[in-house]
Amino acid sequence: MPTKQQHNILMLNGPNLNMLGVREPDMYGFKNLDAISAKCKEYATELGYSIDFRQSNHEGELVTIIQEARSNYSGVIINGGAYSHTSIALLDALKLLEIPIIEVHISNVFKRESFRHHSYISKVAKGVICGFGAHGYILALNAIHTLLEE
Numbered sequence: 001m002p003t004k005q006q007h008n009i010l011m012l013n014g015p016n017l018n019m020l021g022v023r024e025p026d027m028y029g030f031k032n033l034d035a036i037s038a039k040c041k042e043y044a045t046e047l048g049y050s051i052d053f054r055q056s057n058h059e060g061e062l063v064t065i066i067q068e069a070r071s072n073y074s075g076v077i078i079n080g081g082a083y084s085h086t087s088i089a090l091l092d093a094l095k096l097l098e099i100p101i102i103e104v105h106i107s108n109v110f111k112r113e114s115f116r117h118h119s120y121i122s123k124v125a126k127g128v129i130c131g132f133g134a135h136g137y138i139l140a141l142n143a144i145h146t147l148l149e150e
Contacts, residue, residue: 007074013055014081066093091120105130
């Protein structure tokens, strides 16, 4: 198992998350994805980790990135966006991983439309963080840290 200094964490974001700060700011806040990425990289450095913070609007690209995570990362934090609720392809790719997976949602999906109450990603995630806004990513880094240090 790699030492703490060697942990590289994939933080993967799905469709429309590149529009944070513009898209429904009352729901998602005013921070854009670049600001969230910068905060996460700063915090990861404090933990002694490096992160690869990525986003795609394309399901197939997300699947490819997840498949590559098998050999390149110690853990995955994923906000699948709308694909969380629809993508069996993401589920199947995540099933290939033997590393911790934490699912993140900026909004509390259980206070929203009923179709958002189901997530395929949750079936393979060690845990789910939702409703804490952009801070959920930091909470997810804490969760990954705890899992990797156990």
